Amino acid sequence: MTGRFAGRVAVVTGASRGIGLAVAQRLVAEGGRVVITARKQDALDAAVAQLGGSSVAMAVAGRADDEAHQAETFERAAEVFGRVDVLVNNTGINPVSGPVLDTDLEAARKILGVNVLGVIGWTRQFRRQLGGGSGAVVNIASVAGLRPATDIGVYGVSKSAVIGLTAQLAAENSPAVRVNVIAPAVVKTKFAGPLYEGREDEVVENYPLGRLGAPEDIAAAVAFLASEDAAWITGQTLVVDGGLTLAGGV
Numbered sequence: 001m002t003g004r005f006a007g008r009v010a011v012v013t014g015a016s017r018g019i020g021l022a023v024a025q026r027l028v029a030e031g032g033r034v035v036i037t038a039r040k041q042d043a044l045d046a047a048v049a050q051l052g053g054s055s056v057a058m059a060v061a062g063r064a065d066d067e068a069h070q071a072e073t074f075e076r077a078a079e080v081f082g083r084v085d086v087l088v089n090n091t092g093i094n095p096v097s098g099p100v101l102d103t104d105l106e107a108a109r110k111i112l113g114v115n116v117l118g119v120i121g122w123t124r125q126f127r128r129q130l131g132g133g134s135g136a137v138v139n140i141a142s143v144a145g146l147r148p149a150t151d152i153g154v155y156g157v158s159k160s161a162v163i164g165l166t167a168q169l170a171a172e173n174s175p176a177v178r179v180n181v182i183a184p185a186v187v188k189t190k191f192a193g194p195l196y197e198g199r200e201d202e203v204v205e206n207y208p209l210g211r212l213g214a215p216e217d218i219a220a221a222v223a224f225l226a227s228e229d230a231a232w233i234t235g236q237t238l239v240v241d242g243g244l245t246l247a248g249g250v
């Protein structure tokens with residue numbers, strides 16, 4: 001493992017478990033320090049311990065769509081670790097399924113509030129604290145944002161918006177901040193359980209690479225895009241999907 005993140009600090013949202021925790025683990029393994037967020041303090045405390053304790057990780061609890069929580073996270077990060085160089089907008093929710101027109105508007109507002117407006121709010125705070133410095137943002141979308149998705153309509157639309165937002169933010173914030181997005185297919189986490197549990201063999205048949213994703217698959221791609229290895233890449237969508245879309249599926 002190289003030290004690509006030595007001396008660097010990252011905020012990773014939604015990182016008490018799943019993809020976010022794997023991203024935080026990868027960044028720490030490559031020499032970085034991380035500030036992780038989620039709603040539940042006890043799960044965050046356990047994640048900080050798993051990451052190696054307070055010398056490399058700290059947690060700030062709150063709701064991802066709460067602007068005060070977003071601001072507090074960067075204030076605490078500056079107090080404890082001095083600054084933030086990388087932002088990983090990982091938090092995403094999908095509390096309801098079904099076609100767009102059957103989705104309750106309050107639920108749709110919540111999904112768009114967390115998944116889309118949240119990305120704007122977190123990135124605004126990140127840019128603010130960077131001052132004249134430079135940094136990298138990696139957003140987590142979904143293959144459901146690449147084309148119409150079956151049964152997760154508003155979620156898919158929210159992830160399309162994250163992909164569009166990535167290009168917009170990249171254009172508006174160059175050259176100081178690179179902004180890229182990853183579009184994963186099914187990754188084995190609590191969030192994705194309903195998409196494969198009890199029928200994994202059947203779901204895997206749609207994946208040319210013969211398995212579902214692991215959180216570490218996404219973490220490796222995030223680390224690349226956040227690192228100097230991607231210094232000439234911005235506004236791009238990296239599809240990490242085991243070949244699912246190649247085979248025509250979403």
Ligand SMILES: NC(=O)c1ccc[n+]([C@@H]2O[C@H](COP(=O)([O-])OP(=O)(O)OC[C@H]3O[C@@H](n4cnc5c(N)ncnc54)[C@H](OP(=O)(O)O)[C@@H]3O)[C@@H](O)[C@H]2O)c1
Binds near residue numbers: 040093
């Ligand atoms: N897993 C997949 O197959 C898959 C595929 C494509 C894209 N994605 C995207 O990948 C990202 C991570 O998903 P995951 O599968 O790792 O999910 P996960 O295992 O359920 O983890 C979600 C994390 O976000 C936190 N969180 C959830 N809602 C929150 C909120 N409203 N405010 C603050 N924190 C919140 C959770 O902690 P608390 O519950 O304590 O808040 C947890 O730390 C999401 O953006 C998702 O859309 C996932």
